[in-house]
Amino acid sequence: MSNEYEITIKQQKGRIDKVLAEIIPDKTRSAIQLWIKDGYVLVNDEAVKTNYKVQAGDEIKITEPELQELDVVAENIPLEIVYQDQDVVVINKPQGMVVHPSAGHPNGTLVNALLYHIHDLSGINGKIRPGIVHRIDKDTSGLLMVAKNDLAHEKLAAQLKDKTSIREYVALVHGVIPHEKGTIDAPLGRSKLDRKKQDIVDGGRDAVTHFRVLERFKDFTLVSLTLETGRTHQIRVHMKYIGYPVAGDPVYGPRKTLPGNGQFLHAKKLGFKHPKNNEMMVFEKEIPEIFEETLNKLRNISE
Structure with missing residues (x-):
């Protein structure tokens, strides 16, 4: 399901792509530029260009396009499983391995390896991140926990949140x-x-x-x-x-x-x-x- 945003410009000034990148969390300016070019951004119910200068009172409506699901396949990649039972897996991730697939890394990830070695994973984070409760960077090595069912996922995630x-x-x-x-x-x-x-x-x-x-x-x-x-x-x-x-x-x-x-x-x-x-x-x-x-x-x- 796509996200929708309705924004009223109050004091912000400058190009619409720059302003929206500052307002909307976790969205890059380049992604917002694509939204504008593809007509997902309307200003006062009209499409604009990326260099449009916002004005006080502008009503901006954004319909974030739905992400296309990547085809995540199981891959026979060596994986160091430190611990495993019916609920939890602990992995020692090698340096250089991406945790979950993305547009830049569609395969060769920890998730691809998990799908091959472990056949029951939590579905809470969807097809792209099955079982993934937390992540570590591509070039950081070490331990991370993986959930094998939704209840385990919820409880492990709660511990992270509660510190x-x-x-x-x-x-x-x-x-x-x-x-x-x-x-x-x-x-x-x-x-x-x-x-x-x-x-x-x-x-x-x-x-x-x-x-x-x-x-x-x-x-x-x-x-x-x-x-x-x-x-x-x-x-x-x-x-x-x-x-x-x-x-x-x-x-x-x-x-x-x-x-x-x-x-x-x-x-x-x-x-x-x-x-x-x-x-x-x-x-x-x-x-x-x-x-x-x-x-x-x-x-x-x-x-």
Whole structure:
């Protein structure tokens, strides 16, 4: 079912595509431009061009086009299943694997692999995200939980919302952090300069990250991070915000960084209450080999 928006312009000024991108959450300017070109956006009941300048009192009606469902097929992709029962699966996702299909990644995703290895998954998030309760970025490795039925999905999602689940990450960051621990409490939202990025923005969604120093090197620091909230790119944006971007991060980190396959960020620990018996379950997975090799090289340099 498509979304419909009715917006009255009060004080906003400028091109309609730019104004709507600022008003409508989680929609890129390029997507809105396509809506306008395809006639899904009406101003005072008339179609306009993308360079139309909004005026006070304009009545804008938008009928968001329905997304075309991707053909999600089961693929025999190797998958490390850490735990599985009738309700829950815990996966150790490798670095470089996208969690669910999208226009840019129609196959080769975790969902494609899940459909092959596991034949009963929650349908709450639809065909594109069956069983997916939460996600981690493509180039972040580590643990995530998958629901095998709708009741399990609802209970696991509630734990994420209530902040009762455990999610601990390990990251290698640029710079030497002088203090032993800290908390980053800074709201996140879509960047006004680059709609594909997240940023610290006034009025953004609450985001809290706790960190603790594990080891210091010549120009880097290994940290443990605990999420209180789970916003998109939260750790990566928060660490950049305090001046210690994640090493290898192609989006938020410096160009001159450590060689690897993306950011040195690993979801090491995952804990939750089992959706059926309420028993606390905690899983841990050590960092991938390339991460460990990089740490050993830094230790040799620091000696």
